[in-house]
Every structure is written in C-alpha cells, then in structure tokens.
Amino acid sequence: GDSVTQMEGPVTLSEEAFLTINCTYTATGYPSLFWYVQYPGEGLQLLLKATKADDKGSNKGFEATYRKETTSFHLEKGSVQVSDSAVYFCALSDLYSSASKIIFGSGTRLSIRP
Amino acid sequence: EPEVTQTPSHQVTQMGQEVILRCVPISNHLYFYWYRQILGQKVEFLVSFYNNEISEKSEIFDDQFSVERPDGSNFTLKIRSTKLEDSAMYFCASSPGRLGGTDTQYFGPGTRLTVL
Numbered sequence: 153g154d155s156v157t158q159m160e161g162p163v164t165l166s167e168e169a170f171l172t173i174n175c176t177y178t179a180t181g182y183p184s185l186f187w188y189v190q191y192p193g194e195g196l197q198l199l200l201k202a203t204k205a206d207d208k209g210s211n212k213g214f215e216a217t218y219r220k221e222t223t224s225f226h227l228e229k230g231s232v233q234v235s236d237s238a239v240y241f242c243a244l245s246d247l248y249s250s251a252s253k254i255i256f257g258s259g260t261r262l263s264i265r266p
Numbered sequence: 267e268p269e270v271t272q273t274p275s276h277q278v279t280q281m282g283q284e285v286i287l288r289c290v291p292i293s294n295h296l297y298f299y300w301y302r303q304i305l306g307q308k309v310e311f312l313v314s315f316y317n318n319e320i321s322e323k324s325e326i327f328d329d330q331f332s333v334e335r336p337d338g339s340n341f342t343l344k345i346r347s348t349k350l351e352d353s354a355m356y357f358c359a360s361s362p363g364r365l366g367g368t369d370t371q372y373f374g375p376g377t378r379l380t381v382l
Contacts, residue, residue, distance in 0.1 A: 188373075195357060195375035196309070241309065245369075253299070253311035253322060254359075254371060 154179045158242045158257035165232055166265050173227040173260050175216075175242035183244035185209075185218055185225040186254070190239045199227075199240070234264045268292045270374035272358050278380045279348055287343045287377045289358030296363030298341045299371060300333065302326070302354040309357065315341065316363070348381045355379075 158175040165171060177183065187199040187209070200209030205220035214229045225242060239259045246252040271290045279285050291298050300312040314321040315333055332344045341360075345352055355376045361369040 186370075196359075196373040198370055198372070201370065245371075252369075253314060253324070254301075254309075255311070256309040258308045 154181075154183065154244060154246070154255050156242050156244055156255055156257035158240075158260055160258070161239075161261040162263055163260060164263045164265065167234055168231045169264075171227070171229040171232045171236075171262070173240055173242075173262070175225045175227065175257060177223050177225065177242075177244050179223075179244060179246075181246050183246055185216070186243040186245070187214070187216055187225070187227050188241040188243055188256070190241065190259070192238070196241070232262075232264050234266055237262055237264045270358055270360055270372050272356075272374040272377050274377060275375065276378045276380070278382065281350060281381055282347050285345050285348055285379065287345075287356050287358075287379070289341045289343075289374055290339050291341055291358065291360030292372055293339070294362065295360035295372075297321070297361045297369065297371075298333075298335070299359040299361075300343045301357045301359065301373075303357065303376075304351075304354045312343075312356075345379075348379075350381050353379055353381045 155178045184203045186201045188196045189199045200211040202209040202218035208217045216225050216227045239261050241259045242257040243254045245254045273288045298315045303309045311324050313323040313327045330346050334342050355378050357376045358374040359371040361371045
C-alpha cells in the first residue's frame with residue numbers, strides 16, 4: 153500500500169541555519185503531497201502542499217518540490233527561527249479520490265537553539 | 267478564518283466505559299474524518315464520512331467505533347467499550363469536497379483520550 157518515509161529526528165539546529173527534512177513516498181496512483189506541522193500542545197496545521205510533479209509548495213519560508221522521478225518531497229527552509237520548533241509530518245493522499253485518507257509519515261521533531 | 271473545533275480537549279475514562287468525542291467541522295465542508303495518534307507514534311486514519319455514511323474506514327475502526335452526524339453541525343466519534351490501547355490523541359478533520367482529490371483537510375486541535 154501507499155506509504156511515507158521521512159528522516160527520523162530529533163533534528164537540532166541553531167537559529168538561521170539551513171533546514172532539510174527528507175521525505176520519500178510510495179504510491180500506486182498519483183498522490184497529492186503535503187507537509188503538516190504540529191506545534192507544542194496544538195493540532196495539525198497544513199504547512200504546504202503540491203498536487204502534481206514538479207509543483208513547488210511554499211509557505212512561511214518553507215519550500216518543498218514534488219519530485220516524481222525520485223518519489224521525494226523534501227522540506228527546506230533557508231534560515232530557521234526558534235518559532236519553527238515543532239514536529240513536521242510529510243503526508244500523501246490519493247489525487248483521484250476526493251474522500252481519501254491522508255497517510256502520514258512518522259514525523260520529525262525539530263528543535264531550534266537561539 | 268474558519269476552523270475545526272473539538273471537545274473536550276482532554277477526556278479521562280475507565281476501561282469498558284463508552285466515550286463520545288465531538289467535533290464541529292468547518293461549516294461548508296462536505297467530508298469529515300477521524301484520525302488518531304498514539305503517543306510517540308504516527309497519525310493514523312480511522313474513518314471518512316460523506317453524505318451521512320462512511321466512505322472509507324481502516325482496520326483500526328472495528329465494531330467498537332461508530333461515527334455520526336447528529337445534526338447539521340456536529341460530527342461525533344463513539345467508542346463503545348474503551349480499552350487501554352484506545353488512549354491516544356484523536357483528531358477530527360474536514361474538507362470542502364472539491365472534485366479531483368486535491369482537497370485540503372483541515373484538522374482540529376485534538377482530544378486527548380486517556381483510558382485508565
């Protein structure tokens with residue numbers, strides 16, 4: 153079945169460092185890809201998404217590009233802030249099913265040092 | 267900005283008791299979902315709901331679970347006889363239901379269920 157694999161955490165960086173969180177997927181169809189973020193004590197928030205190959209999703213300085221050839225959707229940010237400390241989830245859903253479940257990766261905890 | 271709300275934020279119950287978790291989806295959304303996250307594990311899909319019936323359910327969603335949209339605004343998850351392993355954070359989500367599957371699901375803040 154469809155699945156998502158993302159790099160294990162925790163990831164600890166200094167403020168203003170460059171961030172990459174790797175994510176690869178396995179899917180039989182044509183999935184939409186997502187990054188969700190979970191701040192401490194809060195629920196899941198959609199960070200960005202991409203619905204087809206070579207699309208780039210971006211939000212709040214974060215970017216991810218849908219790479220069909222490498223089945224990847226790596227999350228990047230050029231300069232992280234302390235407020236970016238959270239758990240990040242890579243996820244997919246089936247493009248051709250409007251009631252489709254989201255399949256999540258295991259999450260990567262990011263901690264940013266001042 | 268409209269948001270999904272869930273009540274209660276934390277529910278403590280005894281094993282074998284029934285619990286009902288409540289959600290108010292975004293008002294013009296057509297699809298509703300429940301997910302759960304056992305502490306330290308990944309978020310898992312439980313069930314999706316559309317047009318007053320279940321669209322899809324996972325293996326986790328056995329006969330102990332049921333969902334209902336009792337009125338025009340609430341969406342509930344009932345666990346008939348809770349087990350220790352039902353302890354988790356339960357997230358409700360809703361989506362507009364646009365064709366083509368590019369829907370974005372919007373998540374509520376979650377209800378933490380603790381079964382003693």
